[in-house]
Amino acid sequence: MTPDGFRALGRTYGLAAGLAAVLDGFDTAVAAPQGVAVLPAAGLPHGACVVPHPFAAREGLAVVRFPPQSPNGRIGWGLTKARAVALAAVRLGVLEGLLDTAITRLAGRTFGGVPLIEKQLVVGAIADVLTELELSAAQCAEDAPAETAAAQHERLTEAGWTVTRFFGAEGYLADHPVRGLYLSALVADVWVPRPMDTYPGE
């Protein structure tokens, strides 16, 4: 499947379906970083022990831990190269879908009699997200070096946070579809290997 295909899957069917496609044919028990993974809740592999999470199940996901394979535990490299790109594309699709929902909401609400969608701060923030989406999609098509994946996913997490805020307090409810953006970040945090980072500022 191409990055565009993964993106469409994420947008149309959501994070769990997209993640299932990304992990298709992958031995998650071996690849899970240090035995930790976020997986589609349907059809968990043998040995996966589900760790309680307040809302992962609502999105069709499970946070799991695999038992240690040896006294040294597990290593597990996570998602690299094409699968890290595929996950980025799925996350792009999820983000696009929720941006669309957010824009409908912003257009239908007013503050001081003015639709939120016309407020300059909101207009600017939407433009920033759209720009990031295009840039990230281009990066998916660019065959970028594997070590750039973590930075790309972090940018998607930040764009997701901007979209989350478009929902106002609704954006903090676990029974709202926006939970997909919190879980999208968690999936990347668990699955995408990263260099141990420095503090870049807020």
Next chain:
Amino acid sequence: MVDLDDRLRALRGVSAELARELRGHALAVDADPYRMEPHLAIGAYGVLRQTMTPRRYTDGPLRVGRFEYPPGSCLDGVVRDVELAYGDAGVLLACPGPGLAGILVDQLADDAQRDHFYGALATDAAWSFFAVTEPGRGSDASALTTELKRETPDCYRLRGTKRYIGNGSRGGIGVVFARTGSAPLSIRAALVEADMPGFHATGLDMIGLRGACLGEIQLDGVPIPAGMLLGNHLPALRRGLWGAMRVFNTMRAHVAALAVGTGLALVDLVRAERPGAPGIDQLRARLLACRRLVYTAGAAVDRDRDASGPPGVAKNAANALARAASRWAVRSLDPAALLSVPLLEKWTRDVCGFEFMEGTSDIQRQHITRSYLKSRSAR
């Protein structure tokens, strides 16, 4: 800028000690925030109630050594809350007691109303609510539509829906803002009890800070005795939203305190797992600077409850820093830490909540700029 004197340093010290116990309850409260019996004896809860309840309803003010801490000081409150939030902000927000409603009651209520309100909160397991926000109207408090209609000279009826209300589904008494007419000054606050007919509340499942127990309250003709309207003894300008705005200024400083405390906790969590993690000194220095901003905001509110600039600056700075700290913490540790150190995953959710409390960052930006322009034109 505020430098803490011996009195405030003593309060900070005792709060830091209490935070250790509080943290021990964090994961359980996050997992099931409505099951509070195992947590009601937390020492910090006693201190919170003592410092938020007027003297006449307690055994006296909090004392630490030779110092006293009477209720009502925003600076005392933020010094306390930075430390308690270092323990865990979710557990702090789950504390029974007067909360935001108490701040408004202290400003607008007469003696009989205060007796009624604090009497209802006299047990260890009684929560209160402060209901301004409505579905679809968010931060635009002036656009609220909940109706308070006079039925007889002695009784009103309350109709409408309130949403995103802290302790909304477990509070036994609280304050509800509603309209008696269409004019701006027709917004009033009423003391409301959850056991009145027509009062229906449901909990909202939250991403993080789950101890806050947001809820939705439906008011279907709730009878309100005229004596329960707050501010009857005050000029019309000071009865309604004026009071709410002053409560929000106070609470923004407190939310900033929660954010700074959580950020500092994340720094020390990483330090414990990975001493010398790159960026740790830089981030901690920013957080300590932000703590100073929070103290300054608390002092500014104590000088002038209408001050919206300093709390806005503190809240925006702290909110952004706490979230940056959570992202840095995730990136600084290996992926397994999200499970092996459960507070990391929890605090990563919690820090997002500060954005939505008492006005989003875009709302704060407006307060900050307006406040600056006002002071500039006065120069």
